[in-house]
Amino acid sequence: MKMITRILAGLLTIGMAACSQGQQKEEVQSMTITVNLRYTGTDGNARKFAEEMISSGTVDAIRVEEGNLRYEYYQSLDDPETILLIDSWANQEAIDKHHATPMMDTIVRLREKYDLHMSVERYKSVETPEAESQFIRK
Secondary structure (H helix, E strand, O other): OHHHHHHHHHHHHHHHHHHHHHHHHHHHHHOOEEEEEEEEOOOOHHHHHHHHHHHOOHHHHHHOOOOEEEEEEEEOOOOOOEEEEEEEEOOHHHHHHHHOOOHHHHHHHHHHHOOOEEEEEEEEOOOOOHHHHOOOOO
């Protein structure tokens, strides 16, 4: 009987570990990735870059890619030579697929055309803690 109890306890432990790993994997897959890219140039080139990305249809094409959740440009109030791109994706696989598209050639060409320098920050989404919800006006 002790042997059966040990076997069952071992199977239960293995099952719980597998379930936990499955939950962790599901959580990682469900976390979105947001990339903040700051484009900096001179003589308004960062803004010209963003405007050409929009007018060329490249932004619209990126927005309809599978896994793209957000692709928006913003201009800094502190530094008019900097444009911020907030780029959100469902997962890393979607980003990798995007990077393999011909649109990346267009983006690289335009970055070079406008002589832009970049800084990049990446974030994974998390739920807003209940304690902070009181500060969010919807």
